[in-house]
Amino acid sequence: MRDLLTDEAFGEALIEARDLRIGRNGGTLLDVAHLALDGQGPTVILGPNGAGKSLLLRCLHGLIAPDRGQVRQNGALLNAAARARQAMVFQKPVLLRRSVAANLDFVLKRQKLTRSDRKARIAVLLEEGGLSGKARQPARSLSGGEAQRLAVLRALASAPDILFLDEPTSALDPAATQDIEAMVLRAARRGTRIVMVTHDIGQARRLGHDIVLMQAGQIAEHALAHDFFDSPQSQAARRFLAGALVL
Numbered sequence: 001m002r003d004l005l006t007d008e009a010f011g012e013a014l015i016e017a018r019d020l021r022i023g024r025n026g027g028t029l030l031d032v033a034h035l036a037l038d039g040q041g042p043t044v045i046l047g048p049n050g051a052g053k054s055l056l057l058r059c060l061h062g063l064i065a066p067d068r069g070q071v072r073q074n075g076a077l078l079n080a081a082a083r084a085r086q087a088m089v090f091q092k093p094v095l096l097r098r099s100v101a102a103n104l105d106f107v108l109k110r111q112k113l114t115r116s117d118r119k120a121r122i123a124v125l126l127e128e129g130g131l132s133g134k135a136r137q138p139a140r141s142l143s144g145g146e147a148q149r150l151a152v153l154r155a156l157a158s159a160p161d162i163l164f165l166d167e168p169t170s171a172l173d174p175a176a177t178q179d180i181e182a183m184v185l186r187a188a189r190r191g192t193r194i195v196m197v198t199h200d201i202g203q204a205r206r207l208g209h210d211i212v213l214m215q216a217g218q219i220a221e222h223a224l225a226h227d228f229f230d231s232p233q234s235q236a237a238r239r240f241l242a243g244a245l246v247l
């Protein structure tokens, strides 16, 4: 992995953030000197409550503009076209007050597919998410696990280059968590770049190719997962893994 802090120019990373800063009321919420994510992954972002994980993810997705700094995708500043090639899944599923199938159709219509192509694609997606029997059911009536599976399907319906997930399983039981993890891994195998925030160290071990540890708005360590877990370099990582790191 490249030396993230001494790399001078924006390179050819899939997604790269430099000098990101967000401040509020005289304090610093986010202060990321440099983060470069290549085409591999999944990248898992870990850290204690309030460390800035969600803020970083939202900046990478262009949902919030930092006070300072830049995010680039494939070397170009993040613009609407690049953002359209990204998707995000939140802790609480974001669904429309429509049927399960109509939630997917809404996304597919933006891709200007014909009605029959959309129908076929919806069937494939529902099958993938184990929701085939629930196509006509109101999305709001789904269980928490089903609703999150639908939220992931909605995100994947546009076949994004990058999928950001912010604690997608923190409200789910182990079986529902396993379903989401399987969907995420399938998407990763199909070439979608995964960047995920979690509090679940077991999940980070199961899914992570590389780990970003955040502490107090900064990146304390970014390392390949096996290095991070087997021989963490920073004191912050050692304390976090020992359960002792708090903001």
Ligand SMILES: Nc1ncnc2c1ncn2[C@@H]1O[C@H](COP(=O)(O)OP(=O)(O)OP(=O)(O)O)[C@@H](O)[C@H]1O
Pocket (backbone or CB within 6 Å): 024, 029, 047, 048, 049, 050, 051, 052, 053, 054, 055, 056
């Ligand atoms: N819109 C905002 N206005 C003011 N402060 C904010 C705003 N959004 C986030 N913060 C603060 O920024 C800090 C980082 O928040 P963030 O949500 O990124 O943390 P996190 O690492 O994702 O935490 P958690 O694990 O608890 O979700 C927190 O102190 C939070 O209160």
